[in-house]
Amino acid sequence: MAYEGEDKILEEVTGKAYEFGFTTDIDSDKAPAGLNESIIRLISSKKNEPEWLLEWRLKAFRTWEDMTEPEWSHLQYEKPDFQAISYYAAPKQKKVLASMDEVDPELRKTMDKLGISLEEQKRLSGVAVDFVMDSVSVATSFKDKLADLGIIFCSMSEAVQEHPELVKKYIGSVVPVRDNYYSALNAAVFTDGSFCYIPKGVKCPMELSTYFRINESGTGQFERTLLIADEGSYVSYLEGCTAPQRDENQLHAAVVELVALDDSEIKYSTVQNWYPGDEKGKGGVYNFVTKRGICHARSKISWTQVETGSAVTWKYPSCVLKGDDSVGEFYSVAVTNNMQQADTGTKMIHLGKRTRSTIISKGISAGKSQNSYRGLVQIMPNADHARNFSQCDSLLMTDRCGAHTFPYIETKNPTAQVEHEATTSKIGEDQIFYCLQRGIEEEQAISLIVNGYAKEVLNKLPMEFAVEAQKLLAISLEGSVG
Amino acid sequence: MLTIKNLHAQVEDTAILKGLDLEIGPGEVHAIMGPNGSGKSTLASVLAGREDYEVTAGSIDFDGTDLLELDASERAREGLFLAFQYPVEIPGVSNLNFMKAAINAKRENQGLDAISAKDFLALVEEKSALVELSGRLRDRSVNEGFSGGEKKRNEIFQMAMLEPKMAVLDETDSGLDIDALRIVSEGVNAMRHEGRSFLVITHYQRLLDHIVPDHVHVLSDGQIVKSGPKELAFELEAKGYDWIKEDTA
Ligand SMILES: Nc1ncnc2c1ncn2[C@@H]1O[C@H](COP(=O)(O)OP(=O)(O)OP(=O)(O)O)[C@@H](O)[C@H]1O
Numbered sequence: 001m002a003y004e005g006e007d008k009i010l011e012e013v014t015g016k017a018y019e020f021g022f023t024t025d026i027d028s029d030k031a032p033a034g035l036n037e038s039i040i041r042l043i044s045s046k047k048n049e050p051e052w053l054l055e056w057r058l059k060a061f062r063t064w065e066d067m068t069e070p071e072w073s074h075l076q077y078e079k080p081d082f083q084a085i086s087y088y089a090a091p092k093q094k095k096v097l098a099s100m101d102e103v104d105p106e107l108r109k110t111m112d113k114l115g116i117s118l119e120e121q122k123r124l125s126g127v128a129v130d131f132v133m134d135s136v137s138v139a140t141s142f143k144d145k146l147a148d149l150g151i152i153f154c155s156m157s158e159a160v161q162e163h164p165e166l167v168k169k170y171i172g173s174v175v176p177v178r179d180n181y182y183s184a185l186n187a188a189v190f191t192d193g194s195f196c197y198i199p200k201g202v203k204c205p206m207e208l209s210t211y212f213r214i215n216e217s218g219t220g221q222f223e224r225t226l227l228i229a230d231e232g233s234y235v236s237y238l239e240g241c242t243a244p245q246r247d248e249n250q251l252h253a254a255v256v257e258l259v260a261l262d263d264s265e266i267k268y269s270t271v272q273n274w275y276p277g278d279e280k281g282k283g284g285v286y287n288f289v290t291k292r293g294i295c296h297a298r299s300k301i302s303w304t305q306v307e308t309g310s311a312v313t314w315k316y317p318s319c320v321l322k323g324d325d326s327v328g329e330f331y332s333v334a335v336t337n338n339m340q341q342a343d344t345g346t347k348m349i350h351l352g353k354r355t356r357s358t359i360i361s362k363g364i365s366a367g368k369s370q371n372s373y374r375g376l377v378q379i380m381p382n383a384d385h386a387r388n389f390s391q392c393d394s395l396l397m398t399d400r401c402g403a404h405t406f407p408y409i410e411t412k413n414p415t416a417q418v419e420h421e422a423t424t425s426k427i428g429e430d431q432i433f434y435c436l437q438r439g440i441e442e443e444q445a446i447s448l449i450v451n452g453y454a455k456e457v458l459n460k461l462p463m464e465f466a467v468e469a470q471k472l473l474a475i476s477l478e479g480s481v482g
Numbered sequence: 483m484l485t486i487k488n489l490h491a492q493v494e495d496t497a498i499l500k501g502l503d504l505e506i507g508p509g510e511v512h513a514i515m516g517p518n519g520s521g522k523s524t525l526a527s528v529l530a531g532r533e534d535y536e537v538t539a540g541s542i543d544f545d546g547t548d549l550l551e552l553d554a555s556e557r558a559r560e561g562l563f564l565a566f567q568y569p570v571e572i573p574g575v576s577n578l579n580f581m582k583a584a585i586n587a588k589r590e591n592q593g594l595d596a597i598s599a600k601d602f603l604a605l606v607e608e609k610s611a612l613v614e615l616s617g618r619l620r621d622r623s624v625n626e627g628f629s630g631g632e633k634k635r636n637e638i639f640q641m642a643m644l645e646p647k648m649a650v651l652d653e654t655d656s657g658l659d660i661d662a663l664r665i666v667s668e669g670v671n672a673m674r675h676e677g678r679s680f681l682v683i684t685h686y687q688r689l690l691d692h693i694v695p696d697h698v699h700v701l702s703d704g705q706i707v708k709s710g711p712k713e714l715a716f717e718l719e720a721k722g723y724d725w726i727k728e729d730t731a
Pocket residue numbers: 493494496498516517518519520521522523524525534
């Protein structure tokens with residue numbers, strides 16, 4: 001992958017912390033299937049958690065018990081049996097393969113197309129790699145650099161042990177336990193995730209990324225991420241990975257909370273490529289994620305996401321614009337192919353005065369997939385002169401797929417300005433032929449056209465990520481016109 | 483360069499080309515004129531390999547290869563270029579990236595490495611000067627928001643970039659103002675070369691004042707019904723097409 005140098009090393013360092021922090025005091029035990037209070041007590045004690053956190057989990061569990069799983073008109077899937085899942089297992093070491101020959105050829109092909117280097121491919125697919133001493137010393141220096149700036153970037157488990165005051169203050173403050181069915185479940189049973197704190201006035205000099213960590217140890221089903229940007233600070237955070245991620249866990253219900261204190265800025269970029277299942281949709285991951293950020297005065301949160309994976313995606317990264325003059329942005333490209341279903345969008349809640357939000361959503365549907373945009377723009381009574389601009393475009397690759405747009409706008413303040421634009425278009429045969437006539441092959445033609453269509457969003461991604469995301473879009477849509 | 487024999491083609495079961503013969507030698511410029519709906523653009527589309535057009539009979543030899551055996555992008559890489567009557571807009575794809583992709587596709591076909599950034603920019607400078615394409619247009623998305631005339635100019639710019647063996651210009655003159663017509667014609671003339679042939683589709687003699695053809699053909703109802711030297715174009719301009727139809731009837 002394109003992450004050379006800083007990011008890579010940074011990740012390797014934090015990766016170590018994660019791996020060891022988790023496995024040293026726990027044997028390879030696995031909780032029996034099912035969810036009840038004693039399982040939650042088990043999770044909490046295995047993780048050596050403070051009493052308040054156990055109480056928080058138990059409360060969440062009772063809340064969840066009283067809730068019912070939501071029905072989604074545009075999503076069809078077999079509902080998971082929550083009592084059939086085992087909620088605690090010590091993280092398995094991935095099976096180490098002796099050479100690349102043991103790696104699934106399909107996976108290798110995709111990684112080749114993404115331009116992932118051989119070394120990287122080995123690491124991603126769990127092939128034993130020689131350890132280079134050199135990188136250790138460099139890695140240490142980056143860890144030092146972050147520490148010098150006072151930046152905390154570690155696993156959630158570690159943060160609970162090392163920085164309990166920060167965790168206690170902010171966990172559940174943005175996504176309350178009872179926000180929704182999946183967030184309540186996550187609060188009860190989350191096993192790990194990432195934690196990040198940027199101190200006052202600090203501009204984090206590198207992109208922080210969970211990318212390596214996730215690949216080394218496999219994500220939990222119930223991840224929990226908490227990111228706090230203190231006053232006047234800045235951070236750009238990357239989540240996910242362009243390489244296809246398979247997982248035996250079908251259900252993923254993560255929670256991400258962002259806190260942007262006064263005058264701070266958080267850029268949160270996601271490339272999500274969970275296994276979408278085969279052409280019939282079998283075996284794909286269900287991805288139910290709750291992501292939300294709160295913006296204090298004059299702060300800014302930008303969500304940028306490229307979604308190509310999962311059998312079912314349900315996800316609405318949102319901003320609560322609490323402080324006056326705060327800004328929320330949402331840039332999204334969501335591709336669905338074959339039998340995939342995506343129901344994504346955002347919520348922009350305007351509470352403060354002169355708050356501004358921008359929503360740019362680009363849906364691309366291929367095969368027989370269904371792609372829905374669902375967005376809520378809410379202007380509350382005190383939000384004088386709040387402004388929103390939303391643009392939702394849908395591109396259809398075939399006659400059999402579907403695109404749906406559900407914009408909800410609630411304005412409780414007469415000074416608000418809300419604009420919404422939506423378009424739906426079919427990929428042009430004429431455009432493809434034009435490319436062919438210039439000697440460009442069909443696959444590349446589609447890639448050019450689709451990337452052109454999604455450009456506004458891709459441009460928001462950090463440079464290296466953008467290049468990979470472009471390739472990823474092309475791969476996700478191979479052979480999909482018709 | 484191009485030998486078309488007894489070409490029959492149809493769209494959705496409607497026969498449009500009905501036994502067309504045409505031979506274009508290397509370095510030659512041929513003009514095709516003919517009434518609206520006679521099949522001129524259809525011929526261009528069939529040559530370029532558009533799939534909606536089904537060839538039901540006949541053959542096309544392109545510089546020694548059977549053109550009908552190649553798909554559209556292969557034909558282009560073999561050196562066949564079509565300047566579209568209605569150039570297509572591709573939002574978000576920069577004109578230069580588009581050209582780079584096209585040039586590299588061709589180079590790959592020839593077993594060459596991708597063009598270097600330096601060589602590419604030099605080529606862009608040289609060729610855009612040829613048709614006086616401003617930097618503003620080069621840097622925009624392919625044809626997006628271009629005026630009709632700007633789109634045509636961009637087609638000729640692309641032709642110059644790709645240096646085809648055979649170029650088909652479908653009504654490149656329509657929509658051009660007088661200056662643009664001269665500029666585009668000069669661009670085409672500058673590209674005339676012993677190894678490069680042109681098929682120029684037009685309704686107007688005035689284009690042929692600038693791009694002087696070796697031969698002029700009249701296409702009517704899917705067939706070439708009359709061929710002659712460049713003077714034929716004057717006759718057509720003066721008399722229209724009816725006299726030919728009567729002649730051949
Ligand atoms: N895709 C298509 N589907 C149906 N009919 C078509 C199609 N393309 C062309 N035709 C028909 O074929 C005939 C020839 O069309 P063509 O565009 O080749 O004419 P032309 O000689 O280029 O005309 P003009 O001078 O107006 O450009 C017309 O009757 C047209 O309606």
